[in-house]
Amino acid sequence: MMKGRYLSQIVAFVFMALACLIVVGSLIYIISYIVIHGAGAISWEFISQLPQKRGIEGGIFSAILGTFYLMLGVVIFALPVGLLAAIYLQEYARQGRIVRLINLSIVNLAGVPSIVYGLFGLSFFVLMMKMGSSLLAASLTLSCLVLPVVVTAAREALAAVPNSLREASLALGATKWQTIRRVVLPQAYPGIITGLILAVSRAAGETAPILVTGTAFTAIIPRSPLDQFNALPYHLYVVATQVPGIPTEIKWATALVLLGLVLLFNLTAIIMRARLRAFKRKWS
Numbered sequence: 001m002m003k004g005r006y007l008s009q010i011v012a013f014v015f016m017a018l019a020c021l022i023v024v025g026s027l028i029y030i031i032s033y034i035v036i037h038g039a040g041a042i043s044w045e046f047i048s049q050l051p052q053k054r055g056i057e058g059g060i061f062s063a064i065l066g067t068f069y070l071m072l073g074v075v076i077f078a079l080p081v082g083l084l085a086a087i088y089l090q091e092y093a094r095q096g097r098i099v100r101l102i103n104l105s106i107v108n109l110a111g112v113p114s115i116v117y118g119l120f121g122l123s124f125f126v127l128m129m130k131m132g133s134s135l136l137a138a139s140l141t142l143s144c145l146v147l148p149v150v151v152t153a154a155r156e157a158l159a160a161v162p163n164s165l166r167e168a169s170l171a172l173g174a175t176k177w178q179t180i181r182r183v184v185l186p187q188a189y190p191g192i193i194t195g196l197i198l199a200v201s202r203a204a205g206e207t208a209p210i211l212v213t214g215t216a217f218t219a220i221i222p223r224s225p226l227d228q229f230n231a232l233p234y235h236l237y238v239v240a241t242q243v244p245g246i247p248t249e250i251k252w253a254t255a256l257v258l259l260g261l262v263l264l265f266n267l268t269a270i271i272m273r274a275r276l277r278a279f280k281r282k283w284s
Helices: 002-041 044-048 059-091 097-110 112-129 135-159 163-171 177-205 232-241 248-283
Strands: none
Touching: 002 248, 044 059, 059 097, 059 135, 059 177, 059 232, 059 248, 097 135, 112 135, 135 177, 163 177, 177 248, 232 248
């Protein structure tokens, strides 16, 4: 009996290690392939210049700047709405049938294809709200896309805070909102930022929603939220499928820059999360 259990544990460990090796190995292979084929085309001119002749010449500066604006817009719109919704569902709402229905809806929204969000953004933000094809409409559409991720991560982070901290704060005379703002949220910030990292990483690589709400293959840098813009996912889609004769290394270089920009944004958020955790340990 003991020998059979020991053997089953070994088999389970081998399969888990093999699955982990496949995932990590595939990731390393993909990143290495992109670096090998795209690193040679990356230069300061490629990053700092505007695209010319439909991307065959020049650089991708307008696409980099448009992607940065898009990610910033997602943070500005999705984080406050998602955090407030999570606070209400976790701290204020009575746990019952309605809350379970809301939770089910959030889970279902997380699985909706991105093109459906794009069509929603086209009909609601672009046409009904009369924003036109713009950076604002695309940012709001992507915010709706990643909102379930932000809400779920924020709720889990709030739920992980021990109830004893809430009870101690309330026993000292603090109000419900003061307890949430000064006790619960500082403890939950690392988990909230983790959810934000996942949300922004997904939004940065989406092409379908911005394809119908605001992107244009243009070298013009947006001057206002109501201007059209270029973004790296859309730029990569165009040069890979609609520009004949473009050098292959330019396509891979564009993909490499997109990966680097997402990694840079994630590293910034990770550093912020680490500092918040250090601050929490210092004062806990």
